[in-house]
Amino acid sequence: MNPEFESAISVFAGSAALTSLFVILAMIGALNPYHRPVIPVLGAAAVILASTYLFARSTGIVVDSVALRLTMSEGVLALIDILPLVFLVFTFLLLQASLRKRPEDPLLALLDSE
Amino acid sequence: MALLGLTVMLFRVEEPPQPESGVVAAVMGAAMWLLPALAGSALVLIGAPLYWRTRPAPLLTGWALIVVAWFQYYSTLSLTLLDALRWVSALLGVILALAVFMLCVRTAERMTPREPETEELSEKERKYVESILRRHLEVADEP
Numbered sequence: 001m002n003p004e005f006e007s008a009i010s011v012f013a014g015s016a017a018l019t020s021l022f023v024i025l026a027m028i029g030a031l032n033p034y035h036r037p038v039i040p041v042l043g044a045a046a047v048i049l050a051s052t053y054l055f056a057r058s059t060g061i062v063v064d065s066v067a068l069r070l071t072m073s074e075g076v077l078a079l080i081d082i083l084p085l086v087f088l089v090f091t092f093l094l095l096q097a098s099l100r101k102r103p104e105d106p107l108l109a110l111l112d113s114e
Numbered sequence: 115m116a117l118l119g120l121t122v123m124l125f126r127v128e129e130p131p132q133p134e135s136g137v138v139a140a141v142m143g144a145a146m147w148l149l150p151a152l153a154g155s156a157l158v159l160i161g162a163p164l165y166w167r168t169r170p171a172p173l174l175t176g177w178a179l180i181v182v183a184w185f186q187y188y189s190t191l192s193l194t195l196l197d198a199l200r201w202v203s204a205l206l207g208v209i210l211a212l213a214v215f216m217l218c219v220r221t222a223e224r225m226t227p228r229e230p231e232t233e234e235l236s237e238k239e240r241k242y243v244e245s246i247l248r249r250h251l252e253v254a255d256e257p
Contacts, residue, residue, distance in 0.1 A: 004196055008203040012203040012204070015205075015206075015207030015208050016208070016210050019207065019211035023215045036223075036226060039218045039225070040218040040219050043215060069133060080140050081197070081201060082201055082204045083144065083148065085201065090155060094158045097159070097163075098161075100163050
């Protein structure tokens with residue numbers, strides 16, 4: 001397999017698996033009596049398993065716990081790779097927040113004039 | 115828990131095995147720009163006029179740290195076509211996982227049986243709610 005294509009598949013599988021792990025952790029953290037987490041947790045677990053399988057097939061290793069560890073590690077590296085993109089968006093939002101001005105409010109103006 | 119995980123990762127007695135050692139090295143490398151970025155963002159949020167009150171000192175310090183973070187990032191940046199491919203693949207992976215999650219949440223919500231329609235308030239309950247509303251609206255109760 002083309003090494004670039006193999007790398008792209010590994011990164012795709014890793015980021016999907018790690019994001020699904022975050023989803024499961026968030027579901028556990030948000031448990032409450034009105035919560036129905038079974039289907040979302042099963043869905044996220046299915047994504048983790050499918051991603052591990054895809055990763056193992058693309059790198060030619062056996063689908064086992066080592067493959068799961070390697071997939072998650074690839075996910076961490078992939079998410080670190082895209083953090084600058086997230087920070088770019090966040091910098092823009094911070095810039096908007098810093099330049100925020102109070103909107104003109106006719107009612108407040110009326111209060112000030114009294 | 116997050117701090118405990120970070121502490122165990124940074125202060126370790128022996129070298130972690132592969133692939134975790136690669137992850138630790140990548141996190142340490144990213145920390146050079148990530149730490150000033152996080153601290154700067156927090157300070158900007160404290161100083162920005164989110165509630166119409168600006169605090170200039172944290173705002174300016176925060177922006178200085180954000181500039182330092184971007185400088186640190188660009189000083190170690192060496193973009194290749196493979197990096198761009200990795201970014202796109204990572205984004206697609208995240209989007210896929212979130213899309214599956216959203217579909218599962220929608221399915222779970224659709225499978226939830228609908229609650230029966232709530233019955234109307236009785237005359238006694240209606241008067242009680244009315245008295246609460248009147249009290250809160252500072253209207254004297256009718257004699």
